Amino acid sequence: MDGGLVGRVAEVAALDELRAAAARGSGSVALLTGEAGVGKTAVVEEAVARATGMTVLTGRASPDEGAPAFWPWLRLLESDVDGLTPSLLALADAGEAAARARFRAIGDVVRALRSAATRAPLLLVLEDLHWADPSSLALLSALARELSGSRILVLATSRTGLDLPDATVLPLGPWDVAAVATYLDRLAGPPVHGTWAPVVHRLGGGNPLYTRELGRLLVREGRLTGPAGDIDLPEGLRLLVARRTAQLSPACRELLGVAAALGAEIDTAVVSGPAIVSSPAIVSGPAIAEAVEAGVLVDDPWAPSRLRFAHELVRQACYAGLSRDDRIAIHARLADALTASGAGPFEIARHRVRAAAGPASRRSAAEACVAAARHATATLDHGEAVRWLTRALEHEPSASLRLERAGAAYRDGQLDLAVADGEAILDEVGAPAALVIRGLGGLGGSLAPRLVRLCERALALDLDEAGRAQVLAQYAFLIAEMHDGPRAEPISRAAMALAERSGHPGALVAAIHARHEVIDPIRDVGEVLELARRGVELAGPGGRPDAELWSRTWRLDAWLCVGDLAEYDAECARLAELVDRLGWPVARWHLLRARAVRQQLAGRFAEAAAIATEARDLAARAQDMSAGLLLTAFQGGLSLLTGENRHWPEDLAAVSARFPGVPIGVAQLGRVAMEMGDRALAAEKVTELRGLLPRLPVDGRRPFIVITAGEVAAWVGDVDLAAECYRLALPYAGRHLNSMTACYGAVDRPLGVIAAAVGAPDALRHLADAVEMEQRLGSAPFVALSQLAYARSLRATDHRRARALAGRALATARRLGMPKVAAEAAELAGDDLxxxxxxxxxxxxxxxxxxxxxxxxxxxxxxxxxxxxxxxxxxxxxxxxxxxxxxxxxxx
CATH class of the missing domain: 1.10.10.10 (Winged helix-like DNA-binding domain superfamily/Winged helix DNA-binding domain)
Incomplete structure (x- = not known):
């Protein structure tokens, strides 16, 4: 016998205190950390042995690819405690989105555990959490936040630290020489020669697992009573285990090989099944008992049907000891048995892959991997789908599988992989290869040109009418995104005509999307809403869930444009439901952008900035290179209200050099220069804009460019350009220059400012209309901004009214934290007097x-x-x- 726990006095004492506190109603989490073999399980076993009066429930994470979500918790909940059952974690609730189902299940388990602890205190043991899936860790975090006032102690083990801010972390280091000496004395009984402890400590590095293996070897060889000498130490644990298992019966060794192939957690019914093993001794049980008695396998007293290796390194050593032929044969038999038992697709695929040695088995492996990938897709785990499809392609390459992987990669945000797959299979699959990435604007870098080239290659193929319409639409969309609206517009019209003629829902969706990119979203807001309506209707029949996503984002921008926040909020709710249903990073990105805008309009500026930054980070992880630029644009609209411009770089001239001749970039830099008081740079941008305006395409950027050019021109005194911009912007009167990209408020405010600068008679009417529009919208920050602009224009002609307007703007600005607006309003209102x-x-x-x-x-x-x-x-x-x-x- 090993003689009980060695050392770890401080850790055991700390756990005693936490256990006593939990029994009194002050629950907590204790986390034992340390390298493999350091003795975490031994400390857990000691704590369990001392947990008198507590109900002990255990679960263990698995390193196996086939382990389902919540695996350690599913094992832990297999108990006879009232109210605790693995069914609490069932996610297949009809009609419920995956994210919402996980959230519900986690809440159900936390409540059930807290309820059970009111009847008897609980000790929840969760081992090997370094292998835990994200859902299991999320459940642990949720429970940790609810332990206050409960009679629950969670005792977890992990090789690495976990994100549990309130946990008591007990790191376990290697044994010192004294602890090794104590262990050897307990193992062999005195007298153990005093020279052995330093030698064993040096060879085993103080790792309790290695120390145990060395000690047992020396006991079997009867060497501990004499002076220390050379040990014919094999390299690593594998050969140590080989020596140890060599003394076991052939049936036991066969069992260990099968168990090692099965995984870290062993179901005795599987490893001892007659279809898996050849020896009757295994089927009848003696081999299992022999392995447990030898200490190679460990029995779980709370789950007698499950075994595990004494350590993962032991399992790896046993697995490495199998011959190649034996490994392949065992995995093949395990795959067949698991398939017959209805096991999960991941677990089956893992064994099929490891049994793939010939044409037939490689085919079976590919089929199993595809089944695993499609299961992952059904549960919205698109990254896992990519991984399994990649495995499938390794065993049976095909264009159709590569197209499927491209789609999964797109949904997971792995855009480089999706494009590469499309490029490789275009000649074989035609139009679908050019259409994998759809509707993702602002790709930047090398992706957009590569997608354009894909479309051009596809259009050179012999495509049917619907396929050509979709590729043409994709082509028009990409060209518009690359700032070539005049070229994109006729292509979009041709795509729409082909789509209408074909009647194909997918083609119509694509054509609608392309059309949206080449119209003015403010002037043609009615057409935008009609396109969005058609897009949502066609999404289902067209098999294009992305069509609904884009259509809902168009609606959000349209409701912002016309100033209807009630419809905007309703559309946000619909978008949130769609995000839950799809699970796509790009969909969540749009939802975050929509929520950031809503916070800005409500005057919650810090919240708006935080959500916008979260959106940027999400999009950047999904390789959307527009994320940074869109965040900067959003911050530009925010700074109009807050006066905060720290997000702008100090060297604006250097930034200007990065956007030569790009109208949206020139206009944005002109606005920044105006806000920062740099008249020289603003005048330079006005000169550039004068040459760009005549060639400005009709698209979603046009309103911002025209209006901004007019404001900056008015500020630097370029009356001629300001007057031209006023003429071009006049059709936008009555609308809001608000979108999920950035919000600048009612168009009538800058129209009034420009009109005043050029001497147009309607300046005051525009400003009055702007105040009324913002009040109708219900956005207090923009009400204040319009009141200030109106007051500024009235100051010379109606001093009393100007002061009243400035006073109201001042009160709002102070309440919401708009210092720049407040300062000017205070001056106009006379408040500083x-x-x-x-x-x-x-x-x-x-x-x-x-x-x-x-x-x-x-x-x-x-x-x-x-x-x-x-x-x-x-x-x-x-x-x-x-x-x-x-x-x-x-x-x-």
Whole structure:
């Protein structure tokens, strides 16, 4: 016998304290960490042995590819405790999205465990979490957050640290020489010669597993009583285990080979089945008992039908000891047995792959891998689908499988792989190879040109009408995204005509998408909504869930444009449902962008910035090179309200060199220069824009470019260009320059500013309309911005009204944290003329208090209050306190 736990006194004492606290109702998580073989399980076993009065439930993560989600928890929940059952983690709820199902199941398990702990304290043992799947770790994190006030102690083991901020982490290091000496004494009984402990410590590195194997070897050889000498130490654990298992019966060795091939966790019914092994001793059980008695396999007292190797390294050593032919044969038999038993597709595929040695077995491996990939796709695990399809292609290459992998790679955000697959199989599969990546704008880098070349190669093939329409539509979309609208527009019309003639739903969807890219989304907002309606209707029949995604994002932009936040919020909810259903990173990216805009419009600027950054990070992981540029554009709209421009680089001239002749880039830089007060650079951008405007294509960028060019031109004093931009932008009156890319508010505000600069008669009407539009929209930040612009224009002609508008803008700006707007509004409102005491009294007058009430509240004489009120009215050019009463400017 090994003689019990060696060392680890501090760890055991810490676990005793945590266990006692849990029994009193103060639950927690303890995490034992350390390298393989360091003795984590031994500490767990000691803690379990000392857990008197607690119900112990155990689960263990598996390194096997076939292990399903929540595997350690499924094992742990196999108990006779009322309310605890693996069915709590069933995710196949009809109609429920995968993400929502996982969230529900996690909540159900946490509640069930807390409820069970009210009847008897629980010790939950979760071992080998370095192999745990993300869902299992998410469940552990969720439970950890709910342990306060519960009678639950979670004891977890992992070779690596886990993200559990409140866990008590107990790192286990190797044994020192004294601990090795203690272990050898307990193992062999005295006297053990004192020279052995340093030798064994040096050879085993203090690793308890290696120390145990060395100690047992020396005991069997009877060498520990004499002085230490050379040990014919094999290289690594494999040969140590080989020596140890050589003394076992042939039936036991066969069992260990099968068990090693099966995996880290061993189902006795599988490894001892007559279809798997040849020896009756295995089927009847003696071989299993022999392996357990020898310490190679470990019995789980809480689950007698399951065994495990004493250590994963032991399993690897046993597996490495199998001959090539034996390994292949065992995996083939295991695959057949698991298939007959209805095991999961991942587990079957793992064994089929390892049994693939000839044409027939390679075919079987490919089929099993495809089944695993399609199962992964059904559960929205697109990365896993790519992995299994790659394995399938290794065994049976085919164009159709590569096309399937390209689709999975696209859904998982592995765009390079998706494009490469399309390029390789285009000549074999035709149009579908050019259509794998659809509707993902702003690809940047080398991907967009590669997709264009794919389309050009496809169009040179003999395609049917529907296929040609789809490729033409893809071609038009990509060309428009590469800023060549004039070239894209006729191609999009040709694609639409072909699609209408074919009547093919997929072709119509593609043509609709291409058409959307070459229209002005503000001027033609009605057409945008109609295209979106058709896209959603066609998504199902066309087998194009991406069509619904793009259509819903178009609707979101359209509702922002017309200023209907009720419809916008409803569409956001529909988009969230679609994201849950698809599980695509790109879909979640759009949802995050939509939510960031909503926060901005509500005046929650920090939240908006955080969500926009999260969206950028998600898109960047999915290889969308537009992510950074779109975040910068969003921050540009945000800075208009907050005055915060730290996201802009200091050297704007250097940035300018990166966008030579790109209208959207030139316009954006002109706006940045204006916001930062750089008139020289702004004037330079205005000069560039003057040459670009006549050639400006009709597309989604046009409104921003025209309006921005007019604002910047007005600011630098270029009246001629400002007047031309005013003429071009006038059809946008009554709309909002808001989208999920960036929000700049009602178009009538910049129209009013430009009109005032060029002497157009409708400047004040535009600004009044802008205030009314923002109020109707319900966006307080943009209401304040429009009020300020209106006040600025009224200052020379209607000073009193200008002050009132500026005062309202000031109150909003201070409440929401808009310092730049607040500073200018304060100057216009005359607020800076009041002392602190006067502002205080002005606020009380505005709230409706009488002079006597104010005097009582501030402990002043009524005469002093009257004097202050007179000064306030004089400074603000007001005729009486009635004009001050009810004003929100001072109620802050």
């Amino acid at each position: 009041l002392t602190a005491r006067e502002r205080e009294i002005a606020g009380l007058v505005a709230a409706g208090l009488s002079n006597k009430a104010i005097a009582q509240r501030l402990v002043l004489s009524e005469r002093t209050v009257e004097s202050h009120v007179r000064n306030i009215l004089g400074k603000l050019s007001l005729t009486g306190r009635a004009e001050l009463r009810g004003s929100s400017q001072y109620q802050h």
